[in-house]
């Protein structure tokens with residue numbers, strides 16, 4: 066039948082249904098919409114950057130999220146040779162990746178505390194990283210490594226003098242060209258080898274001085290690395306065996322003579338998540354690199370970088386959790402089931418309040434460590450950073466996957482669908498626990514501190530006990546934690562129990578000392594001695610509406 070003869074009445078029967086009760090996706094200013102984030106920023110002296118953070122929040126909640134989507138949907142590709150067969154060892158990224166990097170570097174995400182020696186600078190940088198990671202975690206990797214490398218490079222004043230101004234410049238240049246032709250550079254790190262990642266002593270990559278040995282001198286390096294993320298970085302902190310043992314080097318991708326260094330990419334890893342970031346396998350075929358610090362003291366040198374990348378794993382996983390919470394709150398506040406908005410259903414309230422509390426708890430812990438970094442001249446804050454970075458990385462990164470899964474479930478079936486945001490967050494979540502020292506390695510790090518620097522534990526316990534006398538459950542929990550620490554028998558086997566306790570005690574103490582009283586109260590009442598294993602098992606609804614409103618009240622921001 067010709068179409069124009071169909072009656073309107075018949076045509077209306079072809080409309081199978083109206084799309085109803087499906088929430089709209091809103092664009093948010095990720096900073097303005099996040100009340101707990103603003104709270105912790107102000108608490109730890111970061112208010113002087115609020116205008117800048119409002120701009121960042123606008124970008125990351127809008128264009129940044131879209132760029133992140135593209136950068137992950139079109140992951141980087143390895144280009145081994147040019148069309149004429151010359152080896153070029155390059156990686157081609159989607160333009161969105163470069164735009165994200167450009168925005169982040171020009172807003173000083175890798176450099177703020179190194180450029181502005183002001184109280185709150187580490188806190189502000191952590192907040193910026195937190196916002197960036199919600200749009201795209203993959204590009205967060207080179208940003209973090211570039212930020213953290215500064216601490217290690219300071220071990221070699223000669224090299225630092227040439228490289229630090231470019232590393233801390235607010236200029237991004239993603240071109241494949243020598244570092245000295247660039248105004249700004251990025252830095253990667255290559256430690257892990259096939260036969261050993263956690264145990265870097267097993268590294269077989271070796272280094273020999275070209276003319277003379279010593280800090281800042283040039284060495285020739287032969288070997289391989291099983292993981293090297295962001296292989297288009299301009300320089301890499303590399304571990305290799307020298308005559309006096311494992312040593313740290315800075316290897317430029319292009320030599321000072323203007324040639325590609327003898328550094329070959331074998332292939333890119335195909336990963337579960339973290340798609341926008343390239344992670345490669347590489348080989349050094351006589352690549353040249355400068356010794357950083359003393360020969361044989363490579364771990365001691367690079368650990369200054371690694372402790373900061375570990376801190377960023379805390380911030381990064383907290384950001385993924387916040388993003389998942391955001392989506393859960395956005396959806397449940399618009400979706401009806403059984404006659405009410407999901408967010409108003411008592412059982413869902415229990416889940417959402419628990420997620421909101423957990424999200425603020427990990428944010429508070431991350432910001433507390435950022436605050437300690439701002440005050441690292443103070444010995445007890447330095448000790449706090451040392452110990453709480455290991456505990457926090459272990460605790461936060463491990464909680465993210467389950468947290469994100471639970472947020473996904475609160476969105477229902479569409480939460481599991483790729484066009485939604487949650488699958489990307491979920492795939493991203495495990496990596497922060499694995500790289501930069503996996504869970505057990507963090508626990509063993511704590512044990513090392515317990516055995517070699519007992520004064521550090523003492524100082525932390527002093528801080529924890531200063532919050533006693535307010536919440537009975539906190540007092541009981543702290544007593545239990547101290548008793549656990551006192552038993553040395555079979556301690557390595559029991560380490561995870563100890564770290565779990567310490568993590569919860571430190572979070573509770575941070576919330577009591579610096580946080581809102583309601584948040585501290587619920588954490589002490591509901592989290593220290595949990596009522597059930599699952600999320601959403603609060604025994605009381607006393608502060609549930611408060612917690613949800615605290616995270617959701619600013620949800621609709623254009």
Ligand SMILES: Cc1cc2nc3c(=O)[nH]c(=O)nc-3n(C[C@H](O)[C@H](O)[C@H](O)COP(=O)(O)OP(=O)(O)OC[C@H]3O[C@@H](n4cnc5c(N)ncnc54)[C@H](O)[C@@H]3O)c2cc1C
Pocket residue numbers: 253254255256257258260261262263264292293294295336339344496499500501502503504505506509
């Ligand atoms: C996406 C991605 C990107 C990466 N990028 C980089 C990079 O840029 N540069 C780089 O150098 N590395 C990188 N890595 C490597 C990463 O840091 C290592 O995979 C990690 O440190 C673990 O090392 P491994 O894989 O050799 O595992 P192993 O060291 O074999 O450890 C396996 C497991 O055993 C546990 N374990 C180890 N020792 C002990 C012990 N004594 N007691 C109990 N348990 C123990 C570990 O906690 C871990 O769970 C990357 C990894 C991933 C997944």
